[in-house]
Amino acid sequence: MRTLATAAGIALLATGPTFAQDSGDELTERAIAAAEVMNQDGENIGSVYVQETESDIAHVTIALTSIPEGVHGVHFHETGDCSADDFSSAGGHIAGDAEHGVRSAGGPHPGDMPNVTVQSNGIVNVEYFNERLDVMEHLMDDDGAAFIVHSGPDDYVSQPSGDAGNRIACGVIEAATVEDMPAE
Template identity: 60%
Template sequence: MRHSIPFLIAGTLAAAVPAAAQNLDNGFATAARAEIVDRDGQAIGTVTINRTESGVPLVIVAVTDLPEGSHGIHLHETGDCSAADFTSAGGHIAGDKEHGVFVAGGPHPGDLPNAIVDEPGAINAEIFAGGLDIDEMVFDADGSAFIVHSGADDYLSQPAGDSGDRIACGVFQPA
């Protein structure tokens, strides 16, 4: 049985965060930005975390050159992509939650819906990240990172959804 999770997809996010979007007059303000690299160190896109009037962060993903299929995407607890397999980024931003939307006590604030990559190899998405505290979780003492996994998150397995190897990573910096 396939479960669906609300996931807003934008047709094109080539200019995902316009320069004018630095104040809430435009609906959101960019707080953090990560340049995403693959395992070869090649730049493949960006992810921003944006503040909104409602207080629910908006994560905008614009990443290319990924293999087709469903991929787990997550916000990770450590701002470090130095390990060749990106394990230096640690686990998901967890707060006091369990992993996954199909688990009582879940999801982690860093759990995001799977991204479906089609033939062109791109993820272009806007995702509301309820439960994520930008100042306390993204900009804590050791920072945070965005990870793309090789497979889909099952939204259930502990501690991280059994989504496979980490194939892309980016460290969040203040915008």
């Protein structure tokens, strides 16, 4: 039986982005994707990095600023397009054949992530491991993918998207290299 932490991803608070390393303390050359995240005013508010680990689990690092205080749903969406004012151009969650949410018997989606809690300073700096998300299959497919921050928390059960509210930030996922990743 999976635990909630395993099904949703293991959340670790971080002091800065870190990435999968091999036994020689070098960053691995596994598939890497990244997004520069913009708010609705078009301002860059941070980055998201996803690297496939040696165990084939996606390591997601989220480093954002200027997010309103509170709990926010974050997800990977099915289309790499943030052009609409409300970011609806990013489509729905990357769903595969699953229902939304870890509290749904048929869930979760590969694009579902645990909520982030933002303190009054507006900073999000977390790492997750997502065993359902495949960098090449889900993030780098023909129509790409996007990372979305929602105005409210994901309830982990409402279909099709967790009732997380409006989309307040968006980043188009693109291929990246180890050189693109920030130093630890």
